[in-house]
Amino acid sequence: MKVSVLASGSSGNSLVVSSDSGSLLVDAGMSAKRVESALDEVGVDVGHLSAVLVTHEHSDHISGLGPVARRFGLPVFATRRTHEALKTRVAGTIDAVVIESGTSQKIGDLTVSAFSVSHDCVDPVGYTITDGDHRVTVVTDLGTVGRNVRRHLSQADCVVLEFNHDERMLLDGDYPWSLKQRIMANTGHLSNTAAAEELTALVDGPLSVLILAHLSRDNNTPRLAFETAVGVLEKAGRSDVHVLLAGGGETLGPVDLGNGAYGRSRGGGVRRARAKGMMTTCTE
Ligand SMILES: [Zn+2]
Ligand SMILES: [Zn+2]
Numbered sequence: 001m002k003v004s005v006l007a008s009g010s011s012g013n014s015l016v017v018s019s020d021s022g023s024l025l026v027d028a029g030m031s032a033k034r035v036e037s038a039l040d041e042v043g044v045d046v047g048h049l050s051a052v053l054v055t056h057e058h059s060d061h062i063s064g065l066g067p068v069a070r071r072f073g074l075p076v077f078a079t080r081r082t083h084e085a086l087k088t089r090v091a092g093t094i095d096a097v098v099i100e101s102g103t104s105q106k107i108g109d110l111t112v113s114a115f116s117v118s119h120d121c122v123d124p125v126g127y128t129i130t131d132g133d134h135r136v137t138v139v140t141d142l143g144t145v146g147r148n149v150r151r152h153l154s155q156a157d158c159v160v161l162e163f164n165h166d167e168r169m170l171l172d173g174d175y176p177w178s179l180k181q182r183i184m185a186n187t188g189h190l191s192n193t194a195a196a197e198e199l200t201a202l203v204d205g206p207l208s209v210l211i212l213a214h215l216s217r218d219n220n221t222p223r224l225a226f227e228t229a230v231g232v233l234e235k236a237g238r239s240d241v242h243v244l245l246a247g248g249g250e251t252l253g254p255v256d257l258g259n260g261a262y263g264r265s266r267g268g269g270v271r272r273a274r275a276k277g278m279m280t281t282c283t284e
Helices: 032-041 065-072 080-087 147-154 167-172 177-184 192-199 222-235 270-275
Strands: 002-007 014-018 023-026 049-053 076-078 096-098 104-107 110-116 125-130 135-139 158-162 209-213 242-245 252-256 266-269
Touching (some): 076 080, 080 096, 125 147
Parallel strands (some): 135 158, 209 242
Antiparallel strands (some): 002 014, 014 023, 104 110, 110 125
């Protein structure tokens, strides 16, 4: 099973999980043209796509949804209430398929499970996708991690987790106070420290690849997010976990969970990344 991040952050989110028989897009917050060229970069043929899964209706996750679904002929999976919300946000018709949180569906040889997360929209979910051998859990856009989300995270060997902001940068920054409050709320976004704290619950599990996602351009830096994550993992004796950075206007992957190849990526095994001087080369 392979994972690639096409884009991550408030200017657009989309990632793709592939097995031998098909590929699933998670979110389509960018134009069909951008999705197509990003897929090309990570070596996924558009003809291999079988569906798009929507986490929630915020525009950075669905701005290209209608054109992407129609151009590539993909059914759109989302909860019933998210589909309702999409009706006023997505022009044209889409082939809507309901997947409710707490349920699983098989799409080709991949099993997709949806679960609720805490975020300021009608019915946000995260997804766990497995081919039976490997398990990827995707959670971006959440203000706090509850027990059920933690359970999904702790069973995955690849976790895509939001490291949205550095609390100090957010508080000291120029955003209006009302927006700062929204971001810091339980239905907002995870800070670096809040996300890193969650890692302590994962260190005894199968985690082998951690992808830091949805970093704020204004209130975070790749270096801060990376150092916060690896600090916790190193302390827990898990320097073997590969920590990769999504976003920054670049595609990430393909990360091949079967053979431990990481494609085009920033980050790496903690010691290796440091030795390579990765932290001085990442874009901030
Ligand atoms: Zn978002
Ligand atoms: Zn959102």
